[in-house]
Amino acid sequence: MLCAKQAIRQMTKGLALAALFMAFPLSSNAQPASGEGFREVRVAPGTAVADDLIDVVLPFLKGHPERDEGNGGMQLNIRKDSGGYLVNIILTGYLDDVLHGEHFRGVVIPLPDDRWELLSMSVKPLCARGQNIDGVCQSTPASERTMASDVTPAGPGMCVDVPLDDTLNLRAGPGTRHHVVGSLAPGTCSVELFDICEGNWCQVRWAQISGWVNTRYLAPMN
Incomplete structure (x- = not known):
């Protein structure tokens, strides 16, 4: 029985990874640094570590879609790059008048002990109204507020x-x-x-x- 459960778990992970790679293309020279409307999400070194790559980015997936909304969406992409894996997470359908969703972009690296670590992460708001100014959706410049x-x-x-x-x-x-x-x-x-x-x-x-x-x-x- 234990072996069967392990097999099912491995198969589920394989299907999940396949779905991730099919989500959308990612340029091999893309970097998750701040810029392009992204702002850095602070990641304390050595804390964002897990046995599985998916578990490392799982906190960014939880809580979506919100139960109150009917059009929530999620796209994920993981692509191997030199020294690690580039991760893209796009969440849409937020229950918010200004913010339609968020685009997370990060780097996950394998560790010598067969675990995985989130090395860096940045986020860009997807504005339903207004413009992305310094990583925040704003319809009025901050200087005029x-x-x-x-x-x-x-x-x-x-x-x-x-x-x-x-x-x-x-x-x-x-x-x-x-x-x-x-x-x-x-x-x-x-x-x-x-x-x-x-x-x-x-x-x-x-x-x-x-x-x-x-x-x-x-x-x-x-």
């Missing part, structure tokens, strides 16, 4: 309109791919809404917390 703390609210206070067992996350930027900087409980009112928006995402402030929220989860105060 105004922080919420420096402007007057655009209208009357708003209330958080989410289910009682949920919270509304405030994010560092306009979209779910930006990290959470705070959260507001259901029914929280006197939320200041600012006229600084990208799509459905706008800057808000409540007490000492400020960030970006999807305005479909806000309702005017009565």
Whole structure:
């Protein structure tokens, strides 16, 4: 029984690798360094190591596609190059007004002990709107942006309109791919809404917390 399981596991890996190589062509002189709209993803030396090559890049594949969306896609390509393997991962269909997806590009090398190590990785946002500026999708140049703390609210206070067992996350930027900087409980009112928006995402402030929220989860105060 053990041998059969091992055989199935090896066959599955073989099919997965075959799919990777068939995804899309990659130039042999392509490099995953910053540039071409890519920005570096920090990889601590000696930490991104696994027994299998696929396991090394697995963290970049997990969590996609998101369950809420119906058009998520994924493309993978691994190509042998001098000294290692060039890896391309393209994730699309993000549930985000600005960011359509991301393109990861990295290098994986074999180690003397038969393990594999992720040597470097970079990422380029695939913008649904705006332009890729310094590795971030922006519809307005950073020099022209105004922080919420420096402007007057655009209208009357708003209330958080989410289910009682949920919270509304405030994010560092306009979209779910930006990290959470705070959260507001259901029914929280006197939320200041600012006229600084990208799509459905706008800057808000409540007490000492400020960030970006999807305005479909806000309702005017009565």
